[in-house]
Amino acid sequence: MGVYVLLTKLTEKGRKVVKENPERIEEVNKRVEAMGVNILSQYALFGPYDFVNILKADSDEVVMKLVIDLTASGKMEILTLNAVHIDRFIERMTRVSAK
Numbered sequence: 001m002g003v004y005v006l007l008t009k010l011t012e013k014g015r016k017v018v019k020e021n022p023e024r025i026e027e028v029n030k031r032v033e034a035m036g037v038n039i040l041s042q043y044a045l046f047g048p049y050d051f052v053n054i055l056k057a058d059s060d061e062v063v064m065k066l067v068i069d070l071t072a073s074g075k076m077e078i079l080t081l082n083a084v085h086i087d088r089f090i091e092r093m094t095r096v097s098a099k
Helices: 012-020 024-034 060-071 086-098
Strands: 002-010 038-044 051-057 076-083
Touching: 002 012, 002 060, 012 024, 024 038, 024 060, 051 060, 060 076
Parallel strands: none
Antiparallel strands: 002 051, 002 076, 038 051
16 A cells, blocks of 8 residues: 555635535545555645645555546646655665665
8 A cells, every 4th residue: 555645625616616615625534444445544725725634545546547537527726645654764774875
C-alpha cells in the first residue's frame, strides 16, 4: 500500500457546491472509501489550494482512477503526490550511497 497526498483546488462550480452544501464533502469521502482508498487525514487550506488529503491506497492505478472520477465533474482540480515515509527514504538513500 502506498501513501498519497492530494492537493485540491475547487473550480468556480465546486466552490458554489461547497458554499451551498458543505456536507457534500462527506458524501465525496464516502465515494473515495467505496473505491478502496483509505482517507488518513484531511484539511481545508488557505492559499492556492483548498484542501489537502492524505490517502492510503493499494496502487497508483487505484489513485489514478479515483482522481479521474473526482475531477470528471469539473468541480475540482487535483495535484497528486506519491509520499514515501521518511524511514524508507533514508533506508533507500543509504543503499544508493553505499554503491
